[in-house]
Amino acid sequence: MAQGETFDVVVVGSGAAGAMAALRAADLGLTVLIVEKAHKFGGTSATSGGVMWIPNHRLDGDKGDSREATLTYLDSIIGKPVNRDRLEAFVDEAPKMLRFLKDSGVAVMAAAWPDYFPDKPGARADRSVIVPTFDGRELGDGRYALMREQYNRFKLFGRYAMDLTETFALMMQSKGWRTVAARMIGRYWKDRSTRKVSHRDRRFTQGAALMGATYKQVFARGVELRMETMLEALEVDATGRVFGVEVSNFGRRYRIGARHGVVLAAGGFEWNQALRDRFYPVPGLTRHSSTPEDGNRGEALIAAEKIGASTEHTEQGWWIPxxxxxxxxxxxxxxxxxxxxxxxxxxxxxxxxxxxxxxxxxxxxxxxxxxxxxxxxxxxxxxxxxxxxxxxxxxxxxxxxxxxxxxxxxxxxxxxxxxxxxxxxxxxxxxxxxxxxxxxxxxxxxxxxxxxxxxxxxxxxxxxxxxxxxxxxxxxxxxxxxxxxxxxxxxxxxxxxxxxLGTKGGLRCDARARVLDQSGTPIAGLYAAGNNSGTPFGDVYPGAGATIGPGMTFGYVAANDIAERSGNQRA
Missing domain, CATH: 3.90.700.10 (Succinate dehydrogenase/fumarate reductase flavoprotein, catalytic domain)
Incomplete structure (x- = not known):
């Protein structure tokens, strides 16, 4: 088997959680490699609505949200035991993550989207955060067409990108919707320079906007991304510490060292029927999932279980009809x-x-x-x-x-x-x-x-x-x-x-995003974020963006912990 090189941090998966882990780690002075098994980067996040649930974000000043109000709301809706330290870590760290994302150069804005349990104490209608339309050509022509494209349902006639305002205007056929549609179509065909590069609309909206804007900053910090590169196994030393990964690329297997940490952010297991049958009380079928076809098969979860990792909240998905x-x-x-x-x-x-x-x-x-x-x-x-x-x-x-x-x-x-x-x-x-x-x-x-x-x-x-x-x-x-x-x-x-929209459960982690073994002890050098880990919310979906918000937050937390332990943290 070929021997590979070594990075400070290896991130497995290129969705929002992985992108944030890479962005934060690189910003803190660490060398970072992202490995992605698909031919496109951006993960499920790039195909999503791109919303982040970030309580107490204060983007528009102090409008009354608080740590206490958020926990009151969460306590009123969560119906099963959860790791309290991890839940509170999300509430405390999510606003910090968002400020870092904004300060790094990604535009963000609050959306008027009610929490999903609006009648519960502490509920609000301003905790969901979005990224405005992003010009995909800013990624460079070599990358613009390589980010995972949104589904047809997020585009007019399967071609023209729609932001949330346009989506609701067309969906409700509200006054002026035909003008909105005509403007979108005209804008696309007038962009002759892009049509020479790809059929894809240069306007990256919703999940594409989030991932495009984030990856512009990821690439600007020198992070390397390798696609068609699948995790095969985690490398563990005699002490049980994870020090690298074994990956494959078109059948070629090789090792990549990770000096300070491996972050698993490879999504859930919704496309693995055996895992659905194992975990779900009513398994359902993989083909009913609305995530990228045959994408999230749980390879990273399986690899972690092989070295003793435990799981939590695996009995439910992030359901959607x-x-x-x-x-x-x-x-x-x-x-x-x-x-x-x-x-x-x-x-x-x-x-x-x-x-x-x-x-x-x-x-x-x-x-x-x-x-x-x-x-x-x-x-x-x-x-x-x-x-x-x-x-x-x-x-x-x-x-x-x-x-x-x-x-x-x-x-x-x-x-x-x-x-x-x-x-x-x-x-x-x-x-x-x-x-x-x-x-x-x-x-x-x-x-x-x-x-x-x-x-x-x-x-x-x-x-x-x-x-x-x-x-x-x-x-x-x-x-x-x-x-x-x-x-x-x-x-x-x-x-x-x-x-x-993915699986709610995954690897059991602590408040610092460290993966825990069966006894609850952190596995040295191994972290998880996004749907690769168990949700901090247990059995509920608090509001729009409650998958991406915690995913990016714990990607941020993981990078902070890795940097602190490496001694390289600059901020």
Missing amino acids: TMTLPMPKASNFHEIHQAAFDVGRPWSVVVNRNGVRFCDEACGYDQFGQAMVEDHLKTGANMPCWLIFDAKFRKKFSAGGLMPTVHTAESKVPADWWDHYVFRADTIEELCRKTHLPVEAVSQTVANMNGYAKTGIDPEFGRGMNPYDQMFGDPVSTPNPNIGPIDTPPYYAVPINNGD
């Missing part, structure tokens, strides 16, 4: 589409296979997935569930990958979709026969929803009766923006799977 459709122009292949907000729109309802509701459909997407799991354990009639909607919904909203008629008219829907991926009928009774749902139960559920639409009150689950639900409702629908009568044929149904 998804649906499946054939890929355009390649019908033998399938594409996964998120339906995070679609399931809570007016003129629709979600039922299990018994034809009854099981949750507030407009709740946070992770709560929706937890409700699917709970209902399936109780009834065996979930996974998938069904989104049922009428022609009014069809005209205005997407249903996973089925775009509204203003985008995809009935005549433009591929013939192989009807009654296999998307079901359509002139009556609820006929729709039930096609989907094998019980007619009487579904008819009663629809009748109930039509009654709730008149009063604006959902006595079963409170749909549309809190700020989070209402943010993604439609003000046209009154008196409740999330409930409207399901009474205009034709009627439609699509199966909804319990997809994910």
Whole structure:
């Protein structure tokens, strides 16, 4: 086996957690190598919404958030035992990480996004932080096209990049949305210099903006990035200290030394069916995940377990409802589409296979997935569930990958979709026969929803009766923006799977991001961050960005600890 070189720090994985660990370590004077098994860098983070949940950030001055308010909120929603020191470390270090990111040259701004449990004490609507649009060409033409590209669902017509403001304008068909679309299209085609380099929009938005802006600073500090380089094993000395990694590149295996630390930031295990079967009470299928296909297979978790590492919170994913459709122009292949907000729109309802509701459909997407799991354990009639909607919904909203008629008219829907991926009928009774749902139960559920639409009150689950639900409702629908009568044929149904944004659980770590062995002792030289580690929040998703925020925070914490132990820390 070939012998490799040595760096101060080796980071495994190029997503947000790994990028932050590399940025901070390099800024503190350490030599850093990032290894990434994929052909593109940026990880799952680059395909995401790019939101960071950072409580008490004070970007806009002191507006009342505090350490105490944050912990009050978290204590009110976390439903299982967690490492208190680690939870408090996140609350304390997240604002410091964000200030460092900003000071390093990455623009950040607070977003008006309600916490996912808005009725709980300490909840706020300003803890989610985003990065504004970034010019991808600033990475250099050699890297601009090599950062992982966002999914079609984050682009208009699968081509034109959308920021969050544009996304909501188009999604809600709000006033002036056609002008917004025309401006986006015109801007793209006028950029002739970029079209000579790549089809990709030079406007990096959402997760691409976060990762593009961060990697500009990572590369500016001399960090080396090697793609197509997969972790095979962790190198351990006689004392049990991790001192390097064994990697492979197109079958060639070699070793890379790490003088001061290895940071595992290679994502979760959602694409490893064996690990799903081992950890999840309702395993689900890998192909329902909305993360990059076959990307996060848990190799780093497995490598760490082989040297004695322990795990935590592995029984749950970061759930999100998804649906499946054939890929355009390649019908033998399938594409996964998120339906995070679609399931809570007016003129629709979600039922299990018994034809009854099981949750507030407009709740946070992770709560929706937890409700699917709970209902399936109780009834065996979930996974998938069904989104049922009428022609009014069809005209205005997407249903996973089925775009509204203003985008995809009935005549433009591929013939192989009807009654296999998307079901359509002139009556609820006929729709039930096609989907094998019980007619009487579904008819009663629809009748109930039509009654709730008149009063604006959902006595079963409170749909549309809190700020989070209402943010993604439609003000046209009154008196409740999330409930409207399901009474205009034709009627439609699509199966909804319990997809994910990654895994909640992973390697058990302490407050300094050090990986712990089975006895709770830190494994010297080994750190983990992001979905490679267990979430500090246990079983909940506190708000938008609660995956990336802690991932970057503990990447930052890991780099600080490594630098301190190396004696090279400058700040």
